[in-house]
Amino acid sequence: MEFVILASFMLLVILGFFSLASSRMIEARVEGNRKISEDIAKFAYREVEIAKSVNDGYSRVFEIPQSVNGVNYTLSVIDGRELVVNYLDEEYVQFLPINVTGNILKGSNRIAKINGIILIN
Secondary structure (H helix, E strand, C coil): CHHHHHHHHHHHHHHHHHHHHHHHHHHHHHHHHHHHHHHHHHHHHHHHHHHHHCCCCCEEEEEECCCECCECEEEEEECCCEEEEEECCEEEEEECCCCEEECCCCEEEEEEEECCEEEEC
């Protein structure tokens, strides 16, 4: 009888440990996905920030990867002011420092500053 109680208690302790470890692994994976979407947005944000800070006539071509870790994602500029990245059900929104005209695409992008206006593609 005592053995059954002890074995049951040990089984509960082991199940609790595995449950805790599993939830921590899921949290780490979700945080990693959020960080990847944030990194993509920050990269594009920095390009806009550079274009904002330089004189008219600035032009540069930059690359946005087609996929990250073999996983497809979406990237869009909303109302010329919000940069939205969706990666594995994690959405990250970055507000741009200035209104932009155009959209950031995966692949090659051209950013320019003409008459104080930031143009993309």
